[in-house]
Amino acid sequence: MMPFLLWWALGPVASAASPDADLRAVSVCIDDQDVACAQAILTRLGASTSDDPNVLAISALVAFSAGDYPLASDTMKRAVSKGFPDRGGDAALYERTMFATAGWVEAPVGRFRVRYRPGLDALIAPEIGDVLIATDKVVGPLLGEIPPGNTIVELFPDGRSFIAASSLTQDDVQSTGVIALSKWTRLLVTSPRTLGRGYDWRSTLSHEYIHLMVAHDSGNNAPVWLQEGIAKYLEGRWQDPRFLLSAESQAWLAEGLKNKDLVTFEEIRQSIAKIKVFDPDGSINVAASAERAGRAYAQLATLVQFCFSKSDDKVLVHTLAAIKTGKDPEAALASASGFTDFPTLLAAWEAWIRQQPLISRRIAALPTVLDGGNDAALDPSFAKRKDLANKLRLGDLLAEQKRWAAALAEYAQAVDPDMPNAPLLASRVARATASAGNPDAALNLLRASLVDYPDFSPGWRVLGGILSERGIARDAAAAYAHAVSLDPFDITTQAKLRDLYAALGDPRTKQSDAALLMLRRGGEDVEREPIHERSGTYELPRDPAVAEREASSPPPGARIALMGHTAPDFTAATLSGVPITLREQRGKVVVLDFWATWCGPCVSVMPKLSELQQKERARGLVVIGLTDEPAPTVQRFAEINAHKGTLFQQTLAIEDGGARRAYGVSSIPMLVVIGRDGTVANVHIGAGDLSEVMATIDQLLGKAAGGAPE
Amino acid sequence: MNAELARVLERVAALARRERSLLVAASLVRVLALAALALVAAAVVAWANVPRATAASWLTLGGGLGSWFIVGRPLFRAWAAAGDPLRQARLVEAREPALRGRLVTAVTHAEGVRGAESPALLGLVARRAWDLSAAHEPELVHPSKGVRRWGAGAGVVWAVALLAVLLGPGGGGGVWRFWFGGSGALAAVETGETAITGTPARVGDLVLRYVYPDYTGLEPVEVVNSTGEAHAVPGTRVEVVARTASPIDGASLVAYDQAATDATVADGRRISGSFLITVDKGFWKILTHAEGNTEESKHFPIVPEPDLAPEVTAHVSGESGAVIEWPSDKPLPVELSASDDYGLARVVFEVDGREVTPSIRSPQERTRDVADVVQRTPASLGMREGATVQLVVAAWDNDTISGSKVGRSAPLKILVLGRDGVARLDEARRRELLAAMVNALGDFLEETFPPGRSASAYASWGEAVNARYLPLSAFLGSWTSRSSPTRELVPVIAALEDGRTLVRYTQVSFVAESDAAANAESVAAVAAFRASAISGLEIAILHLDALITSAALKELAEKADMLDDASKALSAAAARADVPMGDLLLQLESLSEFLTGVDKALEGVRDETMQDLVSDRTGEIHRLVDEVKASLQANDRPLARTLAARTADRGTQLAQAIHDEIDRRKARAKSGKGGAESAIEMLRKVAEAETKLAQALRIERNKGDTGWRSAVDGLWRRAQDTADSLVVHLTDYRKDMDTTGRRFNEIALADDALSQASALRDAIRARDYQGAAGTSMSTQMSWGGYLDRVTVFSSRTPLTPSARTDAEAITRETVAIGDLLEQLRRRDAQGDPALGVAARSHETEQREIGVQMAAAAAKARQAAQEMTVTPRDLEPALDGAVSRMGSAAEQLHAGDAMQGEGSAEAAARHVRDAIKALEDANSASQQQSDEMSSGGGGGDKQSDKPSGGGDPNEQGDPQHRRFELPEPEEFRTPEQYRDELLRGMEADVPEEYRVLKRRYYDELVHQ
Incomplete structure (x- = not known):
């Protein structure tokens, strides 16, 4: 995949580059995940002092693959300034990654360089190396060779930074639930604490690493x-x-x-x-x-x-x-x-x-919510069905009051036979059942649920609690240990596990003590050198298609609320300060155009409206452009665009925001077509196809002209 | 007369004597008591200085009437009755039921046997009467308890009289002088009262001129022909001018036993002088000297009129509770008024007895009244947060003579809340109310239902349900007593209303202590009411829970904002290479404080996932803060700056994460909105299509004019007229029930009948035969149930004649509608062939709409599942629409245009109901989402009132429904109600029974 990316990135200028063969060699090194090889070739080429945009771009990619984000960002900016087209938005990606990883530290474990933000994530950093070394050892022989050199593993403390550094858009992550990636010879993994319930991060890590291994062993052709x-x-x-x-x-x-x-x-x-x-x-x-x-x-x-x-x-x-x-x-x-x-x-x-x-x-996929969510959002049933989530909440409130029987009755209503079993509900029911004096039934229920949903850490916690109350310490410890393996950052579970280990005389008590101490202190001491300190703010990338759809889709509320109703009156002032109201326009067909000078799509619509106004004025059409910006701003805008002639045949008016509120304007441009009787006949949001609006206007104008009956 | 009879008669005579002697004794005692009362009245009149003639007249009149009513009349009436031997005999019979009329018989036969009566038998009767009445001595039949009571009463009154006379001003002498000492000074002289030395001085033509102290601002006043009694405020100088009856050599004026220095005599008879009234009572007099003799005038009283302390009132605008809860930083609007007879020096606040400076008012000029609304924050008045203090408004008058006196308002008890205290308090109340509702819900869910098979089991269950709502009512009542019901309480009130309906229905429908099986229909109805009550509680709980959560999130967001600001400040400080270590530390402390704020706010968010998420991050930042401090201590400035920048970065990220999460929650709260709007749109289209179909059928019906159509139209018109009339009559009847004070359970049944009749009218108007037939039956049943109830209670509260007439008219109308509908059914069966064809032509259209309806219903149900607020009554509306569309299709298929049209109308109505249910829930969901940004109703109480202005108690809109807590007796069965009344009347009447008792008597009077 890498060569494709690389050559796509290099684009049209690649063929014109003089060190073509060297650059191709760099590309091969990257495909082989051999960053050192790529760096050596670039050094030989004197890439750091080169002005060749392609050399600079590939140098930036190598720096990025090597995890040197400030260098990658700076180099890519230089490449862009020298004419590199950057169609993939790599400059922004490199900079976002740089900001997202500011202040991180790196811990070498074997051939892996585990990077994380100092703090709580230090708790699992050593284990990351252990898992990967074990994967090397066990899986490596099954695939061929292990990748050469070092592999960078980055543990992201939150979803935001993961998205920033992943090249995925927010929309991708939200719709696919991606929580780990292997890319650019690096492994990008989110910390289990970014998900409310944690996850089987070890296997996920191993999974991503196997991707790297397969890519290497297949020459990136798999x-x-x-x-x-x-x-x-x-x-x-x-x-x-x-x-x-x-x-x-x-x-x-x-x-x-x-x-x-x-x-x-x-x-x-x-x-x-x-x-x-x-x-x-x-x-x-x-x-x-x-x-x-x-x-x-x-x-x-x-x-x-x-x-x-x-x-x-x-x-x-x-x-x-x-x-x-x-x-x-x-x-x-x-x-x-x-x-x-x-x-x-x-x-x-x-x-x-x-x-x-x-x-x-039937078993459902557990939802993935990064950086948030509430309890109900952890469960596939309740994340979607608010009515069932409401019943669950009622049961929880009853359980808080120790009304166990009532809570169970309410939980029973949170079941939809057509839905898969809900792990959250199972844990709640089990807790209430145990508290109501039937722990055996609770354990059976919970164990059955955890067979289906082994990654649901709250269930393991409840299981541990019930077993612990029943005095089955060893099983309780095992349940808590499972919960901790999924979500090591839950301090309560860690504390319970530690107590059980201590009670059982288990040697893992010491390990538990250390984890608990770290959690209580909020992480380890900062002793390592940060990989860099360049911090800054960044916007997360959006899926252009989704963003466009959101921007252009009319808020159904405004449309439904206005259509067929009497248009609210408003008061505005023309650029020359003359007051203008909708009431005065009664008997005419009125088109209100909510716009702003900074809004490109709004401005693109204006010539059409202006032309329409000019053409249909005689038939009783009035187009009013309404904005809430300061009058001098609009005046200046009008003057600058005056040469465009037909742009402002319509009346431009300034209003104080009252009209926007009255018409529920949440997105502009928004066109409201009002009939001669003052009733809203059409509402259009966005600068897209205006044919429907035009047809409505034509129809309204025609009615009066032809005197057609209502 | 036989001996037994004579003995019996003698015993009866003894009883009469005993009673009469007691009457005499009682009369004497009453006379004594009356005399004592007269003495008290005489003393009171003397103190009050009432004109003697008036007082004498009233006393005489009072004495006369009192003597007649208290002594004379009872004595005369009882004296004659006491002499009646038959009465004496009855009194004994009343005490001894075993006599069974023997004593009465003996007495009535005092003259011996009559006619053919048996003397022996009379003797036997007399003997048995003698034997059985032997134990009833005259002392027992006529105890002297009453006389003794009167005697004791008289003794008390005498003691009071003596005390009043002796301890009153001037003592017994004063009273004596008032009544017998003459009305003027001259009279006093003429009566020849003796002075201490020699002959009393004869002075008259008294003129007293009062010169008031400056502070009063009063002009001097001259009183001619004065009685000599000097009344004025202390500090007033009284200038006296008098004339002697005969020439004198000299005179002196003595006041308070001190001679006036300015006394002079002019013309040998005109004496003048002055004295100063002090705070003490005393006398003044004139000593005249003539021919070596000194005579002393009467002692004229000096009565200082006290300059009263100012009168002060204070209350807090809009607050009426015993304890006013107020945030320390919010101005407390104290409405105060202070008034004084002569003037106010200053008005101040006192907090727990300590004066607060500066004064509220310190008038420079003489001001008698101050009325103001003063707004001061509790903090500015020195009140501590968390303390309960007494706030008093104190006003000091301007009395410079006897010293400034203070008047104080009744204390205002104020609980001083912290910043945003009201919001916090409301928050605590919300949580408490939530717990109360959760418990009520728990009771419903944990109970055994149905409670049994008998009516009594249901009645007892109703009592239990009532009990579980009481804490909720009480809590809500105490909350709303502070202010009008706020918007957030609307679902809670609705839940309470649901419960109230359930309990009322139960108590009206099931007779307590009846072992009979409960009526099946009532059981079904009560089950439906119970389900509704549970659903109402659930909705209210979820609503409050969402508010609590959103308020907690809002606080968290605010703390996050503060943390963000602090982080930015720290970041800016860390960016400066020359930043002083102190500055860095200061910024760090600030960030640390806000971080703690985030921690605390997080406790309020009852969601483990959110807590985990945020606490992880705050933990890290806390650790970083410690590390920065450590590096500062180690004087490692570069490291400190680096770590500080990192800390600031984390703070900003945390704030961002919190806001992101809140945004996501808002989005989730709104997510059901799109689905709902889409479902509404689909339902609107269906409603429109169905209405059009019904219209098309109407047009078909109106085409042409066959005999069949005319007959059907005529029947519908008559049914409509009768239904209109029925509703009008029932409405009037129902109103009359309020004015005639009918019982609540009757009213509940009449309400039900009215509601059924209204539905019947609507169905007839829509020509919905199927609906009309159903509601006609239920109206008849409901009205019949009401009449049965009235019959059951008729012995206690029978209907008035006019109400009976009205009821009969209503019954006739319900029956008439039933008849008309039956006629319609017969006509419909005959059918109109042309119309039948037209009807069949619309069948396909109806079926297509039915398919659209099924899709819209599925969409609506799906939307309902995704909404945070469950739409109420959506299901019955959707079911009704689907079912009636099915009926319509079948009816059209059968060529029944009349019923098809009606079913189509009804279906369209159900669809509109479904739209309304979705719109309401959608709006409530939107509100929840909005409140997540604006908080859960804290802050300004006014802004939380139901929107739309107007009276929040307005009827109609459910959000504006009149809020009324149920009356306690409304939850009682009639039997229990009576039992409680009777129990209440047995003992001393406790407070809570007074009203009930009065109502009970009212009802007795009605009987």
Whole structure:
């Protein structure tokens, strides 16, 4: 993927660059994740003093890959100033990354350089290295070689900084729930504390690292579907040699098999990230999309598992090596697995998977909310269904008053049989059931729920609490330990775990004490040198399509509230100070244009309105441009644009904001078409297609002209 | 006469004697008491210096009337009655039921047997009467208790009289002189009262001239023909001029036993002099000297009129509670008034007895009245936050003679709240109210329902439900007593109303202590009411909970803003290479303080996820602050600056994160809005289409004029006229029930009947046969239920004749409507072929609308699931719409245009109800979202009042519904109500029964 990015970034000027071959060599180094190699070539080229925009741009990319963000940012700015087009917005990315990582420190663990913001995240920094070293050790031989040199791992303390440094947009992250990435030879992972419930960050980390390994071993030629299948299959291998398909993956897969709705390989091949399920109204159904993508992952992971079962541990080594040499990935995998072709492999896999025992109940994907959310937002049912969340809340309030029986009655109403089991509800019901004197039932319920949702840390906490109250200390400690493994930053759970360890005489007490001390102090002492200190503010990138849709979509409230109703009167003043009211215009067709001098789309609409005014004045049309900006600003704007002739045939008027409030204007330009009887006939927001507005105006003008009956 | 009979008669005679002697004794005692009362009256009159003639007249009249009514009349009436042997016999019979009329028989046969009566039997009767009455001695039949009581009363009155006479001003002598000492000085002289030395001086033509002290501002006043008694404020100089009856050699004026220095005699008879009135009472007199004799005039009283202390009132505008809760930094509007008879020197506040400077007013000129509204903050008055203090307005008068006197207002008890105290207090109240409601909900959810099968089980359950609402009512009552119900309480009040309806219905529908099985329809209704009450409580709880959360978030956001500001200041300081260490430390302390503020605000946000999220970050910043301090201590300025910049950066990020999260929550609160608006839009289209369909059917109906159509039209018109009339009659009848004080349970039933009748009228107007037939039946049942209830209670509170007539008319109308609808049904069955064809042509259209309705209903249900506020009554409206559209399609298919049109109208109405439900909930969701930014109703109380202006108690709009806490007796069954009344009447009447008792008697009077 990297060469593609690189050459896309270099764009049209690449071919004109004189050190073309060297730059290509740099590109190859980057593909091999060998940053040192790339740096050596650039040094040889004297890139630091070069004025060549392409050299500067690739130097910036190498610096960025090496984790030197100030240098990357400065170099890219220079490249842009020298004419590099920067179509990918890399300059902004480098600067955002620089600001997002200001003051971070770096801890070397083996060949990994773990970077984090000093503070609480220091708690898990050492473990990051441990997981990756274990992955190297266990997974490396299954794939081929491990990447050369050092690998930078960045642990982001919040979603905002993760988005800033990831090249993803806010909208991408919100809709896909991405919490970790492997890119630019680096691993970017969010801290478990950015999610309210934590997550299985170790396996996620290992998963992302496997991507890097696969990219390296395949010469960056492995397709995404294969990368994901391998990563999913091997992500837990660092701690357990067995492959255990998660309950939710089993459920999704089982459902697909049952309903004959497996994700087609065509869909998978295109991109798992682009697998989307749409609601009838055209909007993306995030939960259903996540489930379908999850089914695709499950299919791919089991496919890789099947390949291993049909061959030996070297199946992927052979496959990736073949891919690196340019062989078709599908054929390479089929061949390495002992099949004649890929369709045969797929057919065999499907036959095999249908015979596997799979969990067949419905399980939903846990929602991913970075930097926030409330308790209900942690649960797939309650995140979407506010009515059920309300019942849950009522149950919680009753439980606060220790009205256990009542709380259980209320919780019972929070169940929709058509929805998957809700892990949050299970933990709440279990707590209330145990408090009401039936701990055994509570434990059964909770254990069943945690089979389905093993990553739901609040459930493990409740389980630990109930077991602890029942005096089953060892199991309680195990439950708390699981909760801590998902969310190490929960100080209460850590404290309980520590007490249980101490009571059991467990040697891990010491480790727990240290963690607890760090949490209480708010992190470790700052002793390491920061990687850089250049801080600043940054805006998060938006998906242009989504942003545009939001900006142009009319707020339904304003439209619905105005249409068919009498237009509110207002008072404004023309640029010459003459008062103007809507009431005076009764009997005419009026178009109100809410605009502002700084609003490009507004200004783009104005000539059309001006022309319309000029043309239809005789038929009784009045176009009034309303703004709440200071009169001198508007005056100056009008003078500057006076040469455009037809621009201001309409009346420009200044109002004090009252008209905007009265018409519920939340986005401009907004056009309000008012009939001769003072009734709002149309409302249009944005500068898009005005044909409907024009038709309405024409119709209203026609009525009067023709004297047509109402 | 036989011996037994004679003995019996003798016993009866003894009783009469006993009674008469007691009457005499009682009369004597009453006379004595009356005399003592007269003495008291005489003394009081003397003190009050009432004109003697007037007083004498009243006393005589009073004495005369008192003698007649207290002594004479009772004596005469009782004397004759006491002589009646039959009465004496009855008195004994009353004490001894075993006599069974024997004694009375004996007495009535004092002359012996009559006619064929048996003497032996009479003797036997007399003997039994003698035996049985033997134990009833005259002392027992006529106890002397009454006489003794009168005697004791008379003794007390005498003691009072003597004390009054002796201890009053001037003592007994004074009283004596008032009544018997003459009315003027001259009279006194002429009566020959003796002076201490020799003959009394004969002085007259007294002229007293009062010269008042300066501070009073009064002009001198001259009193000619004075009685000599000097009344004025201390400090007043009294100039006396008198004439002697005969020439004298000299004279002196003595006041307070001191001779006046300025006394002179002119013309040998005209004496003048002056004295100064002091604060003491005393006398003045004139000593005349003639021919070596000294004569002394009568002693004229000197009565100093006290210069009273100022009268002061104070209260806080708009506050009436016993303890006024007020934020320390908000001006307290104290409305005060002070007035004095001569003038005020200054008006001040006193806090816990300590005067607060400066004064509120210190008039430079003589001012008698001050009225003002003074606005001072508790802090400026020196009140400490958290303290409960007494605030008093004290006014000092300008009396320079006897010293300035102070008057004080009644103390205002003020609980001084901290900054934003009212908001905080309201917050605490919200939480308390929430807990009370949660408990009430818990009771509902934990109870066994249905409570049993018998009516009594339901009645008892109603009592239990009532009890669970009482704390809520009490709490709400105490809250709203401070101020008008605020917008946030509207759902709470609605929940209370739901509960009230449930309890009332239960108490009206189920008879306590009845083992009969409860009526099935009532059971179904009470179950529906219970579900509604639970739902109402849930909505109110969620509403309050959302307010509490949003208020907590708002506070968190405010603290985050402060932290952000502090972070920016720290960042700016850290950026300066030459920043003094002290400055850096100062900024650091400031940031640390705001960080602690964030921590505290976070405690109010009851959400573990949010708490985890923020506390993680504050923990880190706290640690960084410590590190900066450590580096400052180590004098490592570069490191301190670096770390300070990092700390500031984290502070800004935390503030940003908090705001982001709040924005997300706001967005989530609004997220259901789009869905709701889309559903509303869909429903609007359906309503429009259905209305158009109904209109089309109406047009078909109006085409042509066949006999069938005319007949049907005529029947509908008659039904409509009768329904209109029924509603008018029922409305009037219902109003009359208020004025005639009918019982609440009757009113509840009549209300129900009225509501059913209104629905019936609407259905008939819409020509909705199906709806009309249903509501006609329920109206008849409801009205019948009311009449049954009135019949049950008729022995206690029968209907007035006019009400009975009205009720009969209403009954006739309900029956008439039923008949008309039956006729319509028959006509409809005959049908009009042309119309039938037209109806069938619309079937497809109706079915298409039905499909659209199903989609819109699904969308509406989905939107309801995503809204933070549950739309009330959406489900029945959607169900009703779908069901009636189905009916309409079937009816049109059958060619029944009349019923099809009605069903279409009804369906359209249900759709409009659904739209309204969604719009209301949408608006409430919007409000919640808005409040997340504006806070949960803290701050200015006024701004929280229901929007739209006007009286918050206005009827109509549910948000403006009149708020009224249920009366306690409204929750009682009639039986319990009576029992409590009777219990209350047995003992001394406790306060809470007084009103009930009066009502009870009122009802007795009505009977």
